Amino acid sequence: MAKIEFFFDVSSPWTYYACHRIEEFCRRNNADLVWKPFLVGAVFNKVNPSVYQRRENPIAAKDAYYQKDMADWARFLGLKMVKPSVFPVNSVKALRGAFLAIEQGKISDYARACFEAYWRDDRDISQDDVMHDIVTAVGMDPEDFFRKIATDEVKRQLFATTDDLIARGGFGSPTFFVNGDDMYFGNDRLELMQAALDRK
Numbered sequence: 001m002a003k004i005e006f007f008f009d010v011s012s013p014w015t016y017y018a019c020h021r022i023e024e025f026c027r028r029n030n031a032d033l034v035w036k037p038f039l040v041g042a043v044f045n046k047v048n049p050s051v052y053q054r055r056e057n058p059i060a061a062k063d064a065y066y067q068k069d070m071a072d073w074a075r076f077l078g079l080k081m082v083k084p085s086v087f088p089v090n091s092v093k094a095l096r097g098a099f100l101a102i103e104q105g106k107i108s109d110y111a112r113a114c115f116e117a118y119w120r121d122d123r124d125i126s127q128d129d130v131m132h133d134i135v136t137a138v139g140m141d142p143e144d145f146f147r148k149i150a151t152d153e154v155k156r157q158l159f160a161t162t163d164d165l166i167a168r169g170g171f172g173s174p175t176f177f178v179n180g181d182d183m184y185f186g187n188d189r190l191e192l193m194q195a196a197l198d199r200k
Contacts, residue, residue, distance in 0.1 A: 001030060001031065001032050002029060002030070002031040002032070002178065002179055002197055002200070003031065003032045003034060003178075003179055003180065004022070004025070004026050004031045004032065004033050004034065004176055004177070004178060004193070005034045005036050005176065005177040005180075006018070006022050006033060006034065006035055006036060006174065006176055007036040007038050007161070007165050007170060007173060007174065007175040007176070007177075008035070008036065008037060008038070008111070008173055008174050009037070009038060009039065009040035009041075009091055009095065009173040010089075010091045010094045010095065010111075010114045010115055010118060010125060011040060011041070011088055011089050011091040011118075011173075012040060012172070012173040012174065013070055013081065013119060014070075014073075014173070014174060014186060014187040015115070015173045015174040015187070016079070016081070016115045016116075016118075016119040017073050017074075017077055017079065017187040018174040018186075018187040018190075019111055019112060019115050019174075020077055020079060020112070020115075021077070021187070021190060022174075022176075022190070023108060025190055025193070025194070029194070029197050031197070035098065035102055035107045035111065036161050036164075036165070037095040037096075037098035037099060037158060037161060038095070038158065038161040038162040038164075038165050038173070039091075039092065039095065039158060039159075039162045040172060040173040041088070042162050043162060043165060043166055043170065043171060043172065043173075044172075046166055047166055047171050048171040048172060073187065079120070080120045081119055081120065082119065082120065082121075082122050084118055084119065084122050084124075085122055085124070086124045086126070089118060089124060089125060089126055090126040091114075091118075091125060091126070092126075092158070093125070093126065093128075093131050093149055094114045094125045094131065094134075095158055096149035096154045096155065096157075096158055097110070097114075097131065097135065097140075097145055097149050098110060098111060098114075099154055099157050099158070100140065100144075100145060100148055100149070100154070101138070101140065104140060106138050106139060106140060109138040109139075110134070110135075110138045110140070113134045113137055113138055114134055117130060117133075117134055128146070131145070131146075132146075168181075168183065169183055170183065170185070171185070172185060174186065174187060176189065176193060178193055178196050178197065179200075182196055
């Protein structure tokens with residue numbers, strides 16, 4: 001069975017799209033999906049500071065196309081996409097919580113709920129009340145959630161996946177690895193991943 005590692009940060013719009021595609025992709029290919037929450041901001045700080053430089057010095061034509069591209073993908077996938085009131089957002093709580101959702105077998109519903117709260121409903125996922133609503137909606141215990149995401153163990157897990165992505169050559173979200181060492185970056189790389197699996 002093929003293994004697909006999905007490195008994701010909820011703060012990424014393209015990962016919002018990828019989150020709604022990757023499970024069906026893995027089902028279609030009988031592949032094992034491994035969810036890997038990580039801090040994309042930490043990756044930008046360490047290996048990809050050009051992201052911040054671009055934000056400080058925008059290129060009007062490129063930004064206009066960027067917005068069109070996001071709208072085209074939303075339409076193609078049948079998803080609602082808004083421009084969040086808070087951007088960039090601090091996604092640390094949501095990402096730490098993803099490890100708990102993985103342990104409890106709820107990561108699919110949890111991840112989608114986090115992405116949709118932020119990118120569809122314009123809710124600030126850095127806020128406890130928003131995360132409380134998400135956690136409750138997917139059948140997790142909010143008290144347990146907030147206690148555990150504050151522990152050193154969960155904090156270390158998030159640092160570990162972030163460092164792992166950097167060590168393997170990653171620089172943004174979403175990033176996928178097919179069978180361990182074949183890396184793909186971006187929502188629009190699933191077709192290339194399909195080709196790689198077909199070759200094997």
